Amino acid sequence: MSTNIVLNDVSKRIKKETIIDSISCTFEENRIYGLLGRNGAGKTTLMKLMTGQSLPSAGSILIDGETPFDNPAIQSKICFIKESGNFKAAMKVKDVLKIAPAYFPNLDREAAMEYIQTFNLPLNKNVSQLSKGMTSALGISIGIASRAPLTIFDEPYIGMDAAARQTFYDLLLDDYTIHPRTIILSTHLIDEVSNLFQDIHLINHGRLALTESVEALKEKTYVLRGSKEAIAPLLNEVKLLSESSFIGEYSATVYDPDLVLDALPPSIEKKTLTLQQSMVMLTDGKKEARI
Ligand SMILES: Nc1ncnc2c1ncn2[C@@H]1O[C@H](COP(=O)(O)OP(=O)(O)OP(=O)(O)O)[C@@H](O)[C@H]1O
Structure with missing residues (x-):
């Protein structure tokens, strides 16, 4: 199961500033995309639009033919792991694991537990007691195990050391190989993940500057x-x-x-x-x- 996303002339203005400027592109089923661009290019804003967290000022976004905003059927197909703030601070790691299937119906709990153990995360600690890298590893574990047809990671590795980041890339690729789906990864560590990407959308000052396969x-x-x-x-x-x-x-x-x-x-x-x-x-x- 996977999703296809079509953006048609999408713009987003915030306080009279054009943040996203007439972007048209597609994210095809079962492919891994790099959403790249300099700081402030508009990547997070675009991901928020694609995940239905905000509405475009103009243009349309269709996920499997439907608009994501205020659409529970489409929302249930999406897992969006952000740089921070993915889980309530007062929740224990084991409780995150317990409630996650309510948000991500495809989530494989055994896989999530396996990834959490791979990253040595303490099940009985609150999210607020985890280090930065551990909090990121929790997001990554849930994101990969979500098996969401559209899985989006927005710089999810903050605080993770090089070895932990490599574990993330390996787990993601292994899981994707068995459970293909549409994956979008926004990162500044481009060379580290370049082997993972199949296609790239490059955003520059809110505009789509380039769409290419990595090859x-x-x-x-x-x-x-x-x-x-x-x-x-x-x-x-x-x-x-x-x-x-x-x-x-x-x-x-x-x-x-x-x-x-x-x-x-x-x-x-x-x-x-x-x-x-x-x-x-x-x-x-x-x-x-x-x-
Ligand atoms: N709520 C907001 N109000 C005003 N400006 C905003 C808001 N959200 C984003 N912006 C502006 O939109 C631009 C794009 O921000 P965005 O977070 O999408 O960039 P990004 O490509 O994800 O950057 P980074 O790589 O640094 O995370 C920035 O200039 C930012 O200041």
Whole structure:
């Protein structure tokens, strides 16, 4: 069981400020999406709209053909794990486990217990007594075990150390392999999770700057190195993202959406970028994305 989300020209204005600006995109069934963008780009706002926690100022959001706002049938298909505040502070971990199925009907309690034990969470402590990383691990355990057809994680790993984050990625991938569903993960630790993503929606200043499969994006964004004379003529065919010269060697980072530069002279070196490097290059803080 999984869900399909269609956003059509969605905008959100808050106090006269346009936070989300005419975004149209889809999240297809059973795929893992990275929802990426700089601080303040609008990712959390978009996730709140998709999960029916707020209404768009314009446009439509359809989950399996229905609007999520004030729609219990659609709400029961969604598990949204936020950066914090997922559970009441006065509840014990074991009570979170007990009441979770009321919110997430597909939740597998045995799996949730297994994940909670994997993260060494104390069942008898209140949420308020957990460390930051433990609180995040509780959210992650419930989120993965929810088996919700639409599972959304908004930077869910705050306070978790590198080993615990790796456990999160491994558990998520293992669970997804057996129980495929639509997963959206918003993160700034892009290279850590890049193997998990299948597709990326990149948000820049409230606008959708790019939608690509990770595989395609890795091929389309790269650095050319060599003499400026040799590289400069090629730049007419691609989008130049940045350039630099160092001791006579010229480097140009480019976005080549149509993969036109497939055969290069041997004097020009082509170097791939990590996903994180690509994201930084594509959104350099300016209102207009660089592509
Ligand atoms: N309730 C609100 N009132 C006013 N402005 C808001 C409100 N909620 C969000 N914003 C603004 O909307 C913009 C986008 O915020 P949002 O939290 O969606 O960004 P984000 O991409 O999730 O950022 P981060 O990566 O830092 O978490 C920011 O400029 C923020 O200040």
